[in-house]
Amino acid sequence: MRVIRRLTNIFGLTGFLGLAIAMCLSGCAKRPSAVTGLPAGVAMPASAPDSPVENTVPLTPPTSSELVEPGPINIMKATALPGRSYDKLQSEGGEELWVIARNSAKATPNDNKEPGSGALLTKGEGEKEEVPLPLRHTDVKASVHGYIGTVDVQQQFQNPYNAKIEAVYVFPLPHNAAVNEFVMTIGDRHIRGVIRERLEAEQIYQQAKSQGYVASLLTEERPNIFRQSVANIEPGKQIDVNIRYFQTLAYVDGWYEFVFPMVVGPRYNPSHITNGVGAVARNQGGTSGQSTEVQYLKPSERSGHEIALHLDVDAGVSIEEFSCVTHKISKTSTTPEQLSVDLSEGDRIPNKDFVLRYRIAGERIKSNFMVHRDERGGYFTMMLYPPKELGQLGRAPMEMVFVLDCSGSMSGEPIAQAKAAIRHALKQLQPGDSFQIINFSEHASQLGAKPLEATPENIRKGLAYVEALNSDGPTEMIEGIKAALDFPHDPERLRFVCFLTDGFIGNEAEILAAVHERIGASRIFSFGVGSCNRYLLDHLAKMGGGAVAHLGLHDNGAKVMDDFFERVSHPAMTDIKVDWGNLQVSEVYPQQMPDLFVGRPVILTGRFSGANTANIRVTGKAGVQPIELNFPVTLEDSAGNALPSVWARAKIAELADRTTYQANSDLQGEIKQVALDYGLISAFTAFLAVDSSQKTAGNVGTTVPVAVPVPEGVKYETTVPEK
Template sequence: MGSSIRSLIGALLLALAGAGAACADGFIIPEPLPGVPRPPNLTVKYHHVDVEVRNGVATTHVDQVFLNEFHRDLEGTYLFPLPGDAAVSDFTLWVDGKPLTGRVLAKEEARRLYESYLRRKVDPALLEYVDRDLFRARVFPIPAKGERRIALQYSQVVPFDAGVYAYRYPLDTERFSARPLQEVAVRVRLDSPKPLKAIYSPSHEIDVQRQGEQRATVSYEQKQVRPDKDFQLYFTVSEADFGLNLLTHVPPAMEKGGRPDKDGFFLLLLAPKTGLAESRRLPKDITFVFDTSGSMSGPKIEQAKKALNFALDNLNPGDRFALLTFSGDVERFRPEMVPATPEAVAAARKFVEERQARGGTNINDALLEGLKLQRPRPGIPAMLVFLTDGLPTVGITEVKQILANVVKARVGETRLFVFGVGDDVHTHLLDRVSGDYGGTSEYVRPDEDLEVKVSSFYTKIATPVLANLELDFGGADAYDVYPKRLPDLFAGSQLLVLGRYRHRGRFTVTLRGAVGGDTRRFTYPADFAGEDSGTTFVPRLWATRKVGFLLDELRLHGENKELVDEITRLGMEYGIVTPYTSSLVEEETRPGAREAVQDLAAALPQGGSFGGHGGAAPAASGPAAVSAARQVRAAKEAARADGGYQSVRHVEGKTFRLSDGVWTDTAYRPEMPRRAVSFASDDYFALLAKEPKLARYFALGERVIVVWQGEALVVAP
C-alpha cells in the first residue's frame, strides 16, 4: 500500500490535511525483516465500499485487495482507526474469506502504538488518529508477489442533528498505495422512514438515483486513482414540500497576530419533495433560440438538432414554447408562443429538421426577437435558451450596444440560459446576458458532445416548482450570501446557499417563492450554532464562491483594486489558487494546474500576478477565455471546496503551502518568534500531549511551520 512506510503515511497526511477531521480506512504496516528494517509497503489493487443506512444506522462493508510486490514473504499489522464521531459495533474482519482475530485498542493504548511507529521514523500522518480507538490484527503471511484480500464490516449510528445526517467514510489512507488503485467504488443505499430531501457530498462528485421519496442510491466510482480525502455524505429528511436545513461553523478563536473573526459560516441546503404533487408543479414559457450560421455545419448542427428535439419531446403539459433559428437573419417557427400540444411539437420537430447551416451570426436580432416572443403569465417562469457558436458578425456587433438592447427588450422576469459552442464565442457577452438575468452560461468545448450537454441541462430545468426565491435569515443577521441572486427551484434539484452570520442562536429562516400566481411563504426553525469540527469545509467553500463572484466582477467589468485585495486575502487565507495567489502553486506538479491559472489570468485585467497582456485587452474569446469562464462559473457554483492542488492544504481552519519541502502556514511571518521542535523527539511528543490539536498540523510531514499561540513552531528532523 505504498513504496515505503514513509511514503505510505506521507501520502496519507496530504489527504488528511485536506479533509479535515477524519477517521481512517484500514491499512497494513509491514513489520521489519532481518536485514530489511523497512520493507516496501503494499499496493492496494482495489477498494470497494458498500453501505446501507436504514433508520439512521449505517452498516459498512469494505473489500480490499493488498499486493506484496516484494520478493520475500511479509508479516504486517492491519490497522483500522475507528470512526471518532459514531459508536461502532459488530466489527468483523476476514482475510481471504476466513475470520481473523484481532482486538480493539482504547485511545491511550492506540496512542502509544502510534508513537512507537513515529519513533521508528514512520511518517507523522498517524498523528491524525491519536484521538480514536483502533482495531489491530496480525496478517501473516503475505506471500511474495502474492495478494491478501481483506474484508470487514461494522455498524454505527450515523450522527444526526436538526434533520441532517452526516456519514463519513475514510478513503484517504489509500494514498499509501505505491501505485494508483485500479478501482475505487463507494455505494450508499439510503432507506429512511421520512422523505429524503437534499443529498450532498462536499468531498466527491456523486451520482444520486432516487427510488421514490424515502429511498436513494448514492455512488462514487473512479479508476486509476490515489484517493486523497474522506468520502463525506450529508442527507436531510423532512415531511415538508420544501426541505431546508443548515450546516454551520464558527472558527475557533485565532492566535495572536491572526485576523480575529467571530462571525459564523453557514451552508443552507434546500430541496423540494421528490413526489411533489403535479398540481404543485409549475408550467413554464420557454423560447429556444438556436444558431444555424455556416460555422455550425457538420456534426454541430446535427447534435444541436437532436438536443432541441429532446427538449421539445420533454415539454410538460401546460407549457408554452416558441422556437426560432438565426444566421444572418432570424426565422420563427410560429409568430407567437404556442401550447406544447403533440401537434405543435411534431410541427416544431419538422421545422428543426429542415434547418441548414449557412450565413453569418446575427446575435443582436436573435436575442431581441426571442425576447419579443415572451408573453409573461403571472407566477409562471419564463425562460429563453440561447445557443451560438460564434461572435456577432452581422447587424449590430458592438457588445455594449447588444447588452443595452437586451435590457430594453427583456420582458418581466425572463431568465436567459446561454450555450457557447466551441472557443470562438464572446464570453463576456454571453456571461453578461445570462448572469444579469437569472440564468447561467454553459460552454461546450470542441471535444465535447453538444447534444449531451444541452439535453442534460434541459432535464434539470424541465419542471420548475418554486420561482422568484427569497430568503430571510431573521435575527442571525446574515451577509455575504452566495449566490447573490437565487435561481428558481426545479423538480429533482437542490440548492446550496453559502453565507456568513453575526449572531448565534435559534432563529427563523423564511423562504418565499411563487407557486402559480401566488407568493408562498415557508418558515423553518434554524440553529445558527457555534463551532462544529465536522463542518470545517464550510468556510473554505464559502470563500471559494466569493472568490468566484469577485473574479467574475473583474473579468466582466474591469480592474478594481479593492476586489483584487479581497481576492488575494481570501486566496491566501483559505488556500484558493487564483492569478493573484499564484505563489501557492510554486511547487505544483499536477498536470494542467498552472495552465488553468494562466488561462484565467489571460482573461483578467493586468493578468493578476502573472503580469499584463503586453498591451492587449484581456481575452474575451478564444480557448483561454472559455477556460476562464468555465473556471469562474465552477467557483461561483462550487459544491466542493477541494481545489485539487497537491501543493496547497487546508487543515482545521489553516492553509499550508509546500515550499522548498516545508509545509508552511500562510499566517507565518519571518519576524514572528520561532520555536524549533525536533521531529519525533521527546519535546515533540510532550508538545502534542499538551496541545493535542497540533496533531492535525504536524500530520502534514516531518517539516512543518505552524503559527500557534503567537509563535511559529518549526518542526524539522
C-alpha cells in the first residue's frame, strides 16, 4: 500500500513536533510510531486542511533531538475513507491518517490543563438524584483462548449540556493489561490513535483542544489506573473511544479467574506524597493536591453510566463448573468446552470488580506452552506447574504474622471479612507454630513484643485481640511493613507474613521499595479484600516470594484461608532452573524465577528462535529433596498475535518494578522504548487521536470530570474528605 514518500522528501522531520494521530494504514497498526512533518521555513497552508496527500513511503518517528517546543498547529488530512465500519477498517486496512505539523509561531499558553478546572456544577437534589455526566455507557466484549484474554472496551461519551465540554475519566484496567489499540469514533468515522512519548502526546492534545479540534488522549497513571480525556465534545454529540488489550489469566487449583475492574477505589496518600491518586467529592476537583484525582458521587447521587459485559470462553477442554459471586449473570454453553456469559441487566452499576472463575477438566490445561512468530522473531508463554511431589510432603513449623489494615477505607464489610479470615487461620495453627498479629492505620500496633507460641491459651488471646480491632484513620501502610518485617526472624520456623488490605494507597512505589529492602527470609502472602488495588497486592506477593489471594465481600473467608494453609502446609519448589534444550531462549520474564507452591503455577513469557520442537527440563528442590521435570513441546503457533504484546508488557512490568528500588536513570528510557516499539501504553507513552476534518464552534470547552460511585462495601464518608 502507498504511504507518504512525497511528504517525507519535501518536508523532512527537523522542525516537526506533530504526529500521525488518527487511523493509520494497516502497516501503521503494526508500527504505530509512524510520523512525518515540516522543516523550518516550510509552511503547511492552514486554509486547505483537506488537501489530499499521496502515500508512498513508510513514516518514521522523530528522534528526541528532533523534538522542539510546540507552536500552534495546522492539521492536514492525509487520506480519508469515511463511512466504513470499525471491523471493516481493521480487516481491509482502509483507515484515516491525520498529520499535525508545527508552524513557526509560539504556542499560546493554555491555562486550562488540569482536569477539574472550571468544572460544570451539576449538583442534583433529592435522594439518588441522577447527575448528568458525559460518560453514558461502557461496553465490554472479552474472549479467552487458553489462558490469554482479549478485551475490547468501548466508552461512550455524550455531552448532556448546552455548551462544549472536555470529558475526563479516571478508570481501572488489569495491571497486566497490554493496551495496544485505541480508536476514536465520531459518527460513522473511525480515527485510529497512535502511540507517542507521553509529554509529546500531551502537548499536541492541548494544542488540538485549544484550537477546537475533537481529540482523545489516553494516559497511564498507574499500571492499573488510566485517564481518558476527550476534548471538544459539542452539545448533544456522542464520541466513542475503543480500547483493546491482552492479558494472561490467573490459574489456581484448576480454576481460571477472569477479572474486569470497574471502579478506582479511593486512595490514601501520606503527607509527603504529591504524585498519588486523590479522592475527592464531585465538583471539588483540584483540592487533593495529587497529580491524579478521582471524583466520587455521594450516596444520594447516581449517574446514568452503566456497563455491559459479554465474555466468551473457549477452554479447549470441558468446563466442569463456573462461579461469579460478584455479579448476576446469564450464561449459554454451545459445547462443553465453551462458555458465554453476560452481565444481567439489573446488575450493571460499575462499583465493583467483575470476577468469573471456571474450573476445567483434568489436572492440566490443554495448552500450557503457547507460541507466536512474526517478523520480529518468536514469542512464547509457558505455564509451569508445581509437581505432585509437593503435595505429598508435610510442612515444617511456621511463624505466622497477620497484618491487618484497620484504616477507614476498610470500615464495614471489608474489615469484617478480613477479621473472619484471621480468626479461622488462628484456629488452624498447630503445636510448634508461632504467631503475631499486627494492625495498622496511622500507626502500627501488635499483640505482643514477639511472636507467641500457638498454644490454646495464646490463640484465645489472639482471637480476643482481633475481635477488639476497629477501622479508622489513614492508611499508613509503611508502618505495617516495618512492624511485620523489621523484628528478628526465628531461624527454627518459616516466616509467612499475611497482609489483609484493600491496598487503597497512592504510594505503591514507596511500599514496594520498603518490602524489597526488608524482606530477608520472610515470605509475603497478600490477601486483597473487596474491590482492592490488585496491582499492589500482586506485587507485594511477587517481591515477597509468596502468592496472592483475593477475598471478595461475597467470598467465603474460611475457604480462602483453608486454601492458603493448603498452600503453605507443603514445601515450595525452590531453586528452580530451566534448561530449554535446543530452544534458543532470551529475555524471559519474570527474570527472578518464582518458587512453585501447591496449586499455583507460574507463567513465564519470553522470546525464542531455533527448532520447531524441544525438550524442556526443569530442576529444583522441595526442602532438601531434588526434583526434576521433563516435558516436550512443539512450537506451533497457538496464541495468535497477542503474545508480542503480552511479552512486551511483562518486560515493562519487570523494568517498572526495578525503578521502585534501583536508582537507574536508564530504566525509564528502556520502558519508553519497549512501549514505543510494541505500540503499548505505559507511564511514559500515551495514545492520541485527533479529528482534524473540521473545527468545533465556540471557545475551549469546560472540563467535566466523570464522577464515579465508591466501590461496593467502601463507606463514602470515611474515604472521601469533604472540603
